[in-house]
Amino acid sequence: MKLKLPIGAFCQSCASALRRTEDLGTNKQGKRVHNYCRCCYRDGRFVEPNLTTEDMILRVTTELRLAGMIEMVVVNEVTALISNLDRWRSSRSEKSTQDLDIRIEARDHR
Numbered sequence: 654m655k656l657k658l659p660i661g662a663f664c665q666s667c668a669s670a671l672r673r674t675e676d677l678g679t680n681k682q683g684k685r686v687h688n689y690c691r692c693c694y695r696d697g698r699f700v701e702p703n704l705t706t707e708d709m710i711l712r713v714t715t716e717l718r719l720a721g722m723i724e725m726v727v728v729n730e731v732t733a734l735i736s737n738l739d740r741w742r743s744s745r746s747e748k749s750t751q752d753l754d755i756r757i758e759a760r761d762h763r
């Protein structure tokens with residue numbers, strides 16, 4: 654069984670689908686950002702800034718299992734999925750949250 658990314662926009666932190674405007678996170682000005690959900694990113698910052706890639710992988714596998722979406726936990730696939738999202742990619746290159754903040758706001762102006 655292959656895990657697939659949700660069709661359309663999805664959160665670059667937890668991979669959940671961003672279907673409705675109210676699912677979107679907000680920047681410092683309270684404007685919606687299009688790359689993070691409101692559970693992960695609110696008021697221009699991550700809700701849990703100290704969360705690690707491993708924490709997120711564990712969380713997503715647990716949620717999928719609880720939702721009955723996977724019978725066996727496919728840790729490798731969730732690991733690949735999560736570690737390719739923007740939030741965790743940039744944490745590997747040791748960018749600060751400040752850098753990330755600027756990048757998100759720059760995207761908003763496109």
Ligand SMILES: [Zn+2]
Pocket residue numbers: 664665666667668669689690691692693694
């Ligand atoms: Zn999220």
